[in-house]
Amino acid sequence: xxxxxxxxxxxxxxxxxxxxxxxxxxxxxxxxxxxxxxxxxxxxxxxxxxxxxxxxxxxxxxxxxxxxxxxxxxxxxxxxxxxxxxxxxxxxxxxxxxxxxxxxxxxxxxxx
Amino acid sequence: xxxxxxxxxxxxxxxxxxxxxxxxxxxxxxxxxxxxxxxxxxxxxxxxxxxxxxxxxxxxxxxxxxxxxxxxxxxxxxxxxxxxxxxxxxxxxxxxxxxxxxxxxxxxxxxxxxxx
Numbered sequence: 208x209x210x211x212x213x214x215x216x217x218x219x220x221x222x223x224x225x226x227x228x229x230x231x232x233x234x235x236x237x238x239x240x241x242x243x244x245x246x247x248x249x250x251x252x253x254x255x256x257x258x259x260x261x262x263x264x265x266x267x268x269x270x271x272x273x274x275x276x277x278x279x280x281x282x283x284x285x286x287x288x289x290x291x292x293x294x295x296x297x298x299x300x301x302x303x304x305x306x307x308x309x310x311x312x313x314x315x316x317x318x319x
Numbered sequence: 320x321x322x323x324x325x326x327x328x329x330x331x332x333x334x335x336x337x338x339x340x341x342x343x344x345x346x347x348x349x350x351x352x353x354x355x356x357x358x359x360x361x362x363x364x365x366x367x368x369x370x371x372x373x374x375x376x377x378x379x380x381x382x383x384x385x386x387x388x389x390x391x392x393x394x395x396x397x398x399x400x401x402x403x404x405x406x407x408x409x410x411x412x413x414x415x416x417x418x419x420x421x422x423x424x425x426x427x428x429x430x431x432x433x434x435x
Binding site for chain 1: 323325356361362363364365366369410412420421422423424425426427428
C-alpha cells in the first residue's frame with residue numbers, strides 16, 4: 208500500500224506569510240506525528256495526534272504553529288506569520304496505534 | 320528529560336568493510352525502545368533496526384546489528400560488508416514505552432560515506 212505522503216514537497220514563502228503543510232498518513236493508521244528537522248539536526252517532535260485530538264502538543268515552539276486532524280486521517284500543519292527561523296524540513300509520520308512510526312518524505316519550507 | 324547523543328558527525332568506510340556508529344542516551348526510565356534510522360538525500364526516514372530495552376539480546380537485521388549496553392546507556396550500530404547504498408545520514412532515536420508520550424527523540428545524526 209501507499210506510504211505516508213506530504214504536500215507540497217517544497218514550499219518557498221516570504222517572511223510574514225501564512226503556510227499550510229499537508230500530511231496523508233497510511234490508511235488505517237490511528238496516530239500521526241509532526242517533526243521539524245533543521246539543517247544539520249535530527250528531527251524534533253512538534254505534535255502527536257491520536258485520532259482527531261492532539262494528544263501531545265508540547266513540541267510546538269509558539270502560538271504561530273497549529274495543527275489539525277479533523278477527521279482522524281489527513282493532518283495540516285499551519286504556520287502563521289512565518290519567520291526565517293521556521294525554515295526547515297517538516298516531517299510527518301504515522302503509526303497504527305502506538306506501534307512503529309512510518310515517515311513521509313517531508314516538506315522543505317524556505318522562508319525568505 | 321531524555322536526550323540522545325551522537326558524537327560522530329561524519330564517518331567513512333571502505334566498501335565491503337565494517338563500520339560502527341556510536342549513540343549514547345540519557346533516561347531515568349527502564350522501559351523504552353531504541354532505533355536506528357537511515358535518511359538518504361531523498362529525506363525519507365527508513366527504519367534500520369529496533370531494540371526493546373527489556374530484551375538483553377542485541378537486535379540484528381541482515382548486515383546491521385547493534386551493541387546495546389543498557390547500564391552504560393549505549394546503543395551502537397554496526398554495519399558489516401558496507402555497500403555504496405549505505406551512504407546516508409544515520410539517526411539514533413529513543414522512544415519511551417511507559418510514560419504516555421510516544422514521540423521519538425533523535426540524535427543529531429552521523430553522515431556515513433562509503434568509499435569505492
